[in-house]
Amino acid sequence: MVGLKAIQTAGALAGLVLCLAAPGASLAATNLGFESGNVSGWTASGTGAFGATDSLGPFAPFEGLFFGFVEGGEQDVYTTLSRAFDLQAGDEISGEVGFRANDVFEDGGTIFNDDGYLTINGLTLFSRDVAAVGDFGDSGWVHFSFVAPTAGTYLLEIGAANRGDGGFASAVVLDNLFVPTGGGGGVGGIPEPQSWALLLLGFGVLGASLRSRRRLQLQRA
Numbered sequence: 001m002v003g004l005k006a007i008q009t010a011g012a013l014a015g016l017v018l019c020l021a022a023p024g025a026s027l028a029a030t031n032l033g034f035e036s037g038n039v040s041g042w043t044a045s046g047t048g049a050f051g052a053t054d055s056l057g058p059f060a061p062f063e064g065l066f067f068g069f070v071e072g073g074e075q076d077v078y079t080t081l082s083r084a085f086d087l088q089a090g091d092e093i094s095g096e097v098g099f100r101a102n103d104v105f106e107d108g109g110t111i112f113n114d115d116g117y118l119t120i121n122g123l124t125l126f127s128r129d130v131a132a133v134g135d136f137g138d139s140g141w142v143h144f145s146f147v148a149p150t151a152g153t154y155l156l157e158i159g160a161a162n163r164g165d166g167g168f169a170s171a172v173v174l175d176n177l178f179v180p181t182g183g184g185g186g187v188g189g190i191p192e193p194q195s196w197a198l199l200l201l202g203f204g205v206l207g208a209s210l211r212s213r214r215r216l217q218l219q220r221a
């Protein structure tokens with residue numbers, strides 16, 4: 001009887017461990033490289049175009065079949081895509097970003113110096129404008145990386161804006177984003193399907209163990 005009880009206790013503990021481990025389990029964030037063919041998991045703002053594409057001006061995917069992009073819309077308003085990640089101190093985010101100028105710096109005395117950026121928590125890791133890449137020029141894919149100085153939530157954002165008018169929108173492109181395993185929760189992260197499965201498995205093991213213990217107690221009575 002002692003042996004059986006020990007096994008039941010072990011089962012209950014295993015179930016409990018699974019329960020506790022599930023919500024914070026190390027699960028990778030999905031669609032970091034836009035391979036879903038859309039911006040699932042990302043948040044957009046602004047008045048210009050955004051999305052996942054297989055081609056934009058001179059850009060082809062750095063990785064896979066798709067990459068993300070934002071284009072300027074209304075003059076001086078950034079179109080953005082952003083996403084939050086929970087990181088531990090020392091975790092490193094990296095990826096490829098680029099700027100495609102679809103305008104000229106100056107025409108007839110008017111300046112159309114469209115620009116774009118990539119930031120993490122407001123820190124600029126990439127910034128280009130038409131002046132930097134030339135009329136209808138581009139930066140090519142540029143590698144970036146960021147090491148979290150402390151544990152916390154970090155917001156990665158790309159943005160692009162039209163200058164001088166709202167036409168000939170330039171773009172910022174993003175691909176091959178890498179976030180350390182476990183950074184997928186984001187702000188108020190909802191457990192992903194695998195996480196729920198683990199959670200239910202945990203409850204199941206715990207429940208089965210309690211049921212068999214109850215049966216034993218009934219038999220003894």
Ligand SMILES: [Ca+2]
Pocket residue numbers: 033034035061062063064065066067175176
């Ligand atoms: Ca990709």
Ligand SMILES: [Ca+2]
Pocket residue numbers: 072102103112114162163165166167168169170
């Ligand atoms: Ca423009």
